[in-house]
Amino acid sequence: MEGSNAETELGVSVGSIRITDVTQDGDLLTFAITSQKLNGSAGVCVFRTYDDFDWLQQSLFSQENLPGLQGIIFPPLPSKAFPSQSNTQTKTLKQLGFLALGQDWQSYCKALEFYLQQVAAHPTLCKSKALDSFLVNSESPGKQRGKKGIFNRLSQAVEEMRKESHKDVDNFFQNERNKNTNVASLSKVATEKLLDVVMTEQKLALACGHFSTSLHLCVNQDDADAVAFSKICLKLSDIIEAVKRNFEKVASNNLSTLGLGLDLESRYQEAEKEMLFRRTCKLIELETVKKNTEKAKANKREVMEAFQKAAEKEFNQISSVAKQEIERFHSSRVNVLQNFLIGWCEQQLNTAKEFAELYSQHLEACRNMYSD
Structure with missing residues (x-):
């Protein structure tokens, strides 16, 4: 446009x-x-x-x-x-x-x-x-x-993997690159592990649903013993159904809070990595220009020096913006992930309270069955 x-x-x-x-x-x-x-x-x-x-x-x-x-x-x-x-x-x-x-x-x-x-x-x-x-x-x-x-x-220069290991002239950026490499890897692993947990919870919920349905097949009204057994099966089916809904709710909470937070954190770490790599590419370009300027003949030196000056200005601008971005990045990412964690804790606590009360009701109902 x-x-x-x-x-x-x-x-x-x-x-x-x-x-x-x-x-x-x-x-x-x-x-x-x-x-x-x-x-x-x-x-x-x-x-x-x-x-x-x-x-x-x-x-x-x-x-x-x-x-x-x-x-x-x-x-x-x-x-x-x-x-x-x-x-x-x-x-x-x-x-x-x-x-x-x-x-x-x-x-x-x-x-x-x-x-x-x-x-x-x-x-x-x-x-x-x-x-x-x-x-x-x-x-x-x-x-x-x-x-x-x-x-x-x-971005296409990512193919040149050797540039990623190029030592930086600024310790601030070298340390940030090292830290980003570790945090990006850990964020990815944490995201994958929580994803495994959520999928397992969903599978358990599905299995509970099948078990709850199967218990209804045991219902039989032929004699007194069968009726008593059927009541137990129906009550157990209700309990398993409650367990199913608990697994579903916990999985949903994990997904909508901490899951999304870790996913966003992981993708942002990769975004910072890409920025740091772009700056490294510019650093290598600048170093190449400096070497060419030193080797330039007298009749071309003035042109090469002007080219080097422009490259230095561009690199310094990128580095200045990058430092501001990194400071803003760390501050905002901590706040965002903290909000996701708070939301996760609140939702899981509310879910635990809700189902603890429901399980207590089922327990009381079971006691009444045996006291009758």
Whole structure:
């Protein structure tokens, strides 16, 4: 879209951005995105597909005239979902993790909602005209493909893995790279382990459902002993059904709170890793330019020195932006993960209280059966 890289003030409230609905047509998911305008009480509702989200991300990447762009930690856009695939398939779970679970793509919608809110809350990215257009224009922007830009050309350099081990000239960034490598790995493992827990809880809930149903097959009214046994089976079926609902609720809590938090944390760690790698690539380019300048002949030295000066200026801008981004990243990520953890504890505590009371009722009912 022409002029999509121009800066503008975001016309909607960041906190009001919500994905309120999703419709599915074959492999196509369409998301209803609502927000509230700042200059009045009017609300806005637009409909976007994943291609539109991808257009927005590419538009943010392609702001080539923005100083220090490559030092920005871009909010990570979740991978594209393919609704025709079963959510239990290994490929889909590997691709989307927690976002493939839940009913009616609720977790996936929440992740996209977080993405939009993080972009809108970013002090630089929120000024992109592309974001404002995405949120308020009724026409789908995805039909007008964004430029790949210098960002993607640098991303292709990921193939040169040797650059990842290149020693940094700044201890701040070298330490951050080392820390990011460890935290990114741990975040990924923690996310995968919790995903295993949630899937196990779902399987246990399913097994309890089958067991509860099977107990009804034992009901027999032929004689007094059979009637007594049938009562026990029915009561046990009720108890197993309660256990089933407990597993479902606990799994749902894990998914909607800590699961989404760990998924977001893991993807953000990868986003920081990509930023640090882009800066490392620029560092290597600068070092190459310096070497070429030193080797340059007298008649070309002036041109090479000017080129080196420009490269140094660009690298310093990227490093300056990157330091600010890292400080903001650590502060915001701690707060976000803390909120997810608090929500997780509150939901699981409420669930525990709810089912403890229900189990007490079932226990009392069993005592009454044997006292009669």
